[in-house]
Amino acid sequence: MKKLLIFIILVSGTYQAALAQHASDQEKTEVSQSVNMTEEEKVNHLINYLRHLSGSVFIRNGNEYSPDKAADHLLSKWNKHKKKVKTAHGFVDRLATFSKTDEPYQIRLKDGSTIKCGDFLNQELKRIELQSSFLE
Known part of the structure; x- marks a missing residue:
């Protein structure tokens, strides 16, 4: 029983270390991706940033819209005009x-x-x- 308990503790520690390493690798990947963002990726980031702005209200021409509707609106404008902008x-x-x-x-x-x-x-x-x- 003692050997089984020691084995479980060792495996658990190894598993936690592997999880920590995975999280670290994930952060490095996200950071390196942000360094190399294209203009389109930046725009998509901004649209998604707005989309996930919970508890906020987008005001257009005096009317109120959810962040999701606002993001959809800006995405449609982007898709329509991205050849010029x-x-x-x-x-x-x-x-x-x-x-x-x-x-405004x-x-x-x-x-x-x-x-x-x-x-x-x-x-x-x-x-x-x-x-x-800073990351370059």
Whole structure:
């Protein structure tokens, strides 16, 4: 019985070490992927970042939309115009900042504060580009 218990402890420790190594490898993979992001990947990241902004509200032309609807809207604009808008910065500045009526898109965050969508997405874009520059 003692040998079985020692075996279980050893196997458990090895298993935990393997899990920790896998998590470390996963983080390294995610980091290296962020370093090499294409402009399209950056745009997709921004759209998904908005999509997963739980508890927030997207405001377009005075109407409120869920983050999911907002992301779908911006994705459709991106798909329609990506041949003309080639960069993530162009996406934010030309497609994700204003509606056709020149009214700024806004986001009401979970804490109740409101920010212009363009400013919000530019902050995230700067963050991922800064992270990439540190990792190169």
